[in-house]
Amino acid sequence: MVNDELVHDAAGPVLLVGGYGTVGAELARAVSGRWPLLLAGRSPEKAAGLCAEISAEGSAEARRWDLASPEPFGASVRAVVSLVNDPDDRVLRAALAGGIPYVDVTRWTARMQRAITLTSLASPSAPVLLSSGWMGGVVPLVATALADRLGGLDTLDTAIRYDLSDRAGVDSVEFMDRLGVDFEILQSGHPTVVTPLTSPRTLPIGPHRTKVARIDTPEQFTLPLTLNPHTVSTRLGFSNPTSTTTLLTLAKSGFFRRTRSPRWRPLRHRLLYSPGEGGTAILRIEAQGPGGSLTATVTDPLGQAHMTAMGGLLGLRRVLGEDGAPAARAGVVFPESHPLPGTVLGALSDLGVSTSLADTPSQAAA
Incomplete structure (x- = not known):
């Protein structure tokens, strides 16, 4: 298993895995100015234009994280949003190990069921919001x-x-x-x-x-x-x-x-x-x-890409406690469990x- 390492830093950037794809770019633009961003994916050079656009009102950096490659990834971040297919649960496992609030908008039902089991077995110390109901929850x-x-x-x-x-x-x-x-x-x-x-x-x-x-x-x-x-x-x-x-x-x-x-x-x-x-x-x-x-x-x-991204943004606010209610509890949560x-x-x-x-x-x- 690849040794990815994510460390929780409450003042760090929000990590968007797949943050310059069709949905990721929509979310990155919506988040810009609220929190600093770290955009990860297989080809970070493709994010140059998006990073420059976001930097006009916030900050954004792009780094390589190829989920199909054995090359490990490491970063210190405040939260993680997974916007790509993660067949080996690398992003989820790294977030769980680092005690980092996590949002996922990409899993179909069987993959969500596996994520629930994996999260429960890991005794998580941060919320894991599985927001893959249609259009980002x-x-x-x-x-x-x-x-x-x-x-x-x-x-x-x-x-x-x-x-x-x-x-x-x-x-x-x-x-x-x-x-x-x-x-x-x-x-x-x-x-x-x-x-x-x-x-x-x-x-x-x-x-x-x-x-x-x-x-x-x-x-x-x-x-x-x-x-x-x-x-x-x-x-x-x-x-x-x-x-x-x-x-x-x-x-x-x-x-x-x-x-x-x-x-x-x-x-x-x-x-x-x-x-x-x-x-x-x-x-x-x-x-x-x-x-x-x-x-x-x-x-x-x-x-639909924009709608999915806006669902992801509301999920990010939920796990960070930025929507008028305290942050979601540690463990598996779903969008419909919204306290307000x-x-x-x-x-x-x-x-x-x-x-x-x-x-x-x-x-x-x-």
């Missing part, structure tokens, strides 16, 4: 705000409109590349195994009617543990109806099950990853609770992520 953050307004949460149904013209980082395809693997959700109080891209619905998401179908996302695992609903479901569809239909047809034919082996990965990735120059991220989140039902439409005109749920929608709005609420009957039954 924005869905679970809105869920806790809705639960607060409704006096609890009975059901939560999320529908995502994925804008194909939007920018996307290279790691985003890894998050989605499990369309041949069944996953578990909580439905009517019972753990239920479902298949990706099944149970389609056509729903109004913002100004668009969009066909959506099941997809595995971490909040379907964490929300039943934290907010105690009896049903949680998440569905996704593309802005181009033809792309959605093609994906559903491939899934129904068994294509993704037959091509699960690594040798088919390049083909799967070509199907799932074709980033554009920019688009709008829109989510529809329907909640029912003791106080009735609410539908939240969450919109970021700057796109009534402030969440306002905090997102201040960062450019708007939420409109309507009292409407739920249409996205599990």
Whole structure:
């Protein structure tokens, strides 16, 4: 195992691993001027322009940390945000060993479950915020705000409109590349195994009617543990109806099950990853609770990378105690465990992520 060493320094920089990628650069710009930054990645020379931009109002340095290389990394930092795929948990292990507040916005469900186990076994002395629910934890953050307004949460149904013209980082395809693997959700109080891209619905998401179908996302695992609903479901569809239909047809034919082996990965990735120059991220989140039902439409005109980064920024504030409440406790925490749920929608709005609420009957039954 590589001997990476991170040392906690309450006056040191915030370490963004992958801090000059598509999401990382958005977060770096948002953090600039608040805390000094250390941007780490495989090719730090690519961060020169970003560092110069940030240095106009703060300070930023870029250093090499290739998670696939045996070369060790060391730094003294106040907090860590992981914005890249970390298959060997190097970033997490180093943060745990150094007792450093940690935020992760990149893990899919199985990787999150592994991180929970690893963190628990390590007896952590700092918070480990696993904020990989859709878009940097924005869905679970809105869920806790809705639960607060409704006096609890009975059901939560999320529908995502994925804008194909939007920018996307290279790691985003890894998050989605499990369309041949069944996953578990909580439905009517019972753990239920479902298949990706099944149970389609056509729903109004913002100004668009969009066909959506099941997809595995971490909040379907964490929300039943934290907010105690009896049903949680998440569905996704593309802005181009033809792309959605093609994906559903491939899934129904068994294509993704037959091509699960690594040798088919390049083909799967070509199907799932074709980033554009920019688009709008829109989510529809329907909640029912003791106080009735609410539908939240969450919109970021700057796109999914920006929304993810803003979720990461709120996570960073949470672990550092910079959001009006004491810092999160040591150990595993999730975005929906926010101690001030009534402030969440306002905090997102201040960062450019708007939420409109309507009292409407739920249409996205599990």
